[in-house]
Amino acid sequence: MAHALYTNLDGKRILVAGAGVTGAACARALEKRGSTVTIVDEKVTSLESFSVITPDAVSFSNFDLLLVSPGWREDHPVVLAARAERIALINEVDLAWSLKPTGQKWIALTGTNGKTSTVELTAAMLRSGGFQAVACGNVGTTVIETVDSIEKHDFLVLELSSFQLHWLEDAQFVSSAILNIAQDHVDWHGSFDAYAKDKISILDKSMTAVLNADDGEIVNRTTHWQGRKVFFSLDTPAPGEIGVVEELLVDRAFVADTQEASMICELVEVTPTVPHNVSNTLAAAGLARTVGTSHEAIRAAIQEFSPGRHRIEKVGEKDGIAWINDSKATNPHAASASIMSALSVIWVAGGLAKGASMSELVTRIKSRVRVAILIGEDRELIAQELTEKASHIEIIRIDAPTDYVKGGASNSLMEEVVRAAHAKALSGDTVLLAPACASMDQFISYGDRGDRFKDAVEKVVLNG
Structure with missing residues (x-):
């Protein structure tokens, strides 16, 4: 049932915090429904x-509601002022939930x-x-644009x-x-514990949870939850779990008899066949099974699927x-x-660490x-750990050339990076842009960074 805040938006004076993708999409959806935005x-x-x-x-005497874009923190002055004035806060996902078509799940x-x-x-x-x-x-x-689209889902x-x-x-x-x-966005949340609690809070809105048994944080932090838990792992699954048996991904959770197992797919059908991708495929299969998708349909999708760009994307290979x-x-x-x-590995890394160790x-x-x-603002965090824990690893720092401007036409920064990597790489090596930042x-x-790396590799190495 829709929250009372969302049932009548016509005539409401709504302040949208953030002019990014989410804020803009919400502003359009609210205006369409008669709100003054x-x-x-x-x-x-x-x-x-x-x-x-x-x-x-901002003066909250002029507004009835504050819609907060996701990147805005609790301690932002606008959010603090809204709470002090007892102005109700809403968000994009809940707004979309209140407006979704009947029957959509x-x-x-x-x-x-x-x-x-x-x-x-x-x-x-x-x-x-x-x-x-x-x-x-x-x-x-965004969720609100998807709900508002003419396509029926x-x-x-x-x-x-x-x-x-x-x-x-x-x-x-x-x-x-x-x-x-794992550690991420600690600067925004204030601590790893606060970040993890926000992640785990998804369970409070869920009937069934599909959870990674290979991740200790998840296992330890979900013990209290009373809903249906289906664990997946890269090991042989126990009854009620999903996992891997020799060369097969198997389901022992969504089957008539958990003493039996149904094949999801062959291991080699997962592309690329690397451990974290196999794990994620098990998670997707678990979610699909919760709504009755057949094993055959799941396997067909796995066989046809290839991950998006900038995720372990092979740019090319030359001289081994x-x-x-x-x-x-x-x-x-x-x-x-x-x-x-x-x-x-010849490892290209660095950027903004976001408070992570x-x-x-x-x-x-x-x-x-x-x-x-190493490149970027927080490269010395990586350099320091390498010096202390892995002194055998050679460190090369690349500064941005004077003609390089963020978003500009010159790709001189990545070209310098690729030249340095090319000079050090031997047959059998992988030159890997995995910045950790x-x-x-x-x-x-990250898309711009990946595109510039790809362009530099093609210019300096593959077509050079």
């Missing part, structure tokens, strides 16, 4: 037909890494099984970030999955050296999984890395 943003001065004001110009997924490809695979499995399904949320299209598969979960109150999910929980773009590895946990899927990462990957090429200090986005 004003946007508050520190950097953006104009957006379409909407009035945009700065935080210091939602599935959700979160985790530190692997979310995007896993929600896309889950949606592909549902479509293979005959449902109208689409992935949305923190991937591609039986299921939405939502990728939810820790920020979105922090603000979420009303939405309910047929099932949800948690892929992994593989060049891999994993720009989406924006935290230590993702970078670790990527590095451990290769044997001898690099200690555990370096301890885990030190036997796989020969050379580390966010991109926004030197690039527009």
Whole structure:
């Protein structure tokens, strides 16, 4: 049932916090329903037909509701002022939930890494099984735009970030999955514990949870939850679980007799066949089974699916050296999984660490890395851990050339990086962009960073 805040938006004076993708989508949806919308943003001065004001110009005597974009923190002055004035706070996902068509059901997924490809695979499995399904949320299209579209969907598969979960109150999910929980966004949440609690809160909105048994944080933090828990792992599954038996992915959870097992697919049908991708495929299969998708339909989707760009994306190979773009590895946990899927690595890393520690990462990957090429604002965090824990790894620091401007035409920074890697790489090596950091200090986005790496590899190595 819709929350009372959302039942009558006509004539409401709503302040939207944030002029980014989510804020803009919400502003359009609210205006369409008769609300008077004003946007508050520190950097953006104009957006379409909407009035945009700065935080210091906000007076809550002029507004009935505050819609908070997910990246806005609890301690932002605008949020604090709204709470002090007893102005109700709403958010994009709950707004979309209140407006969704009758009968539409939602599935959700979160985790530190692997979310995007896993929600896309889950949606592909549902479509293979005959449902109208689409992935949305923190991937591609916002939830509110998807709900507002003319296309009719039986299921939405939502990728939810820790920020979105922090603000979420009303939405309910047929099932949800948690892929992994590792250090990320500690600067925003204030502590790892607060970040993990926001991730785990997805269970409070779910009927069934599909959970990674190989992740100690998830296992320990979900013991209290009383709903149906289905664990997946890379080991042989116990009754009621999903896992791997020799060369097969098998289901012992969603079967008539849990003493029996049904094949999901062959291990080699998962692309790429690396451990974290197999784990994510098991999670997607679990979610698809919660709504009755057949094993055959799930297998067909797995066979046809390939992950999106910037996620262990092979740029090319020359002279026995593989060049891999994993720009989406924006935290230590993702970078670790990527590095451990290769044997001898020239590692390109650095950027904005977002408060994460690099200690555990370096301890885990030190036997796989020969050379580390470091860029970006927080590169010394990585350099320090390498010096202390892995002195055998050569460190090369690359500064941005004077002609390089974030978002500009020159690609001189990545070209310098690729030249340095090319000079050090030997046959059998993998040159891997897995930064363990966010991109926004030197690039527009992780996609921009990956594209620039790819362009530099093609120019300097493959076509050079």
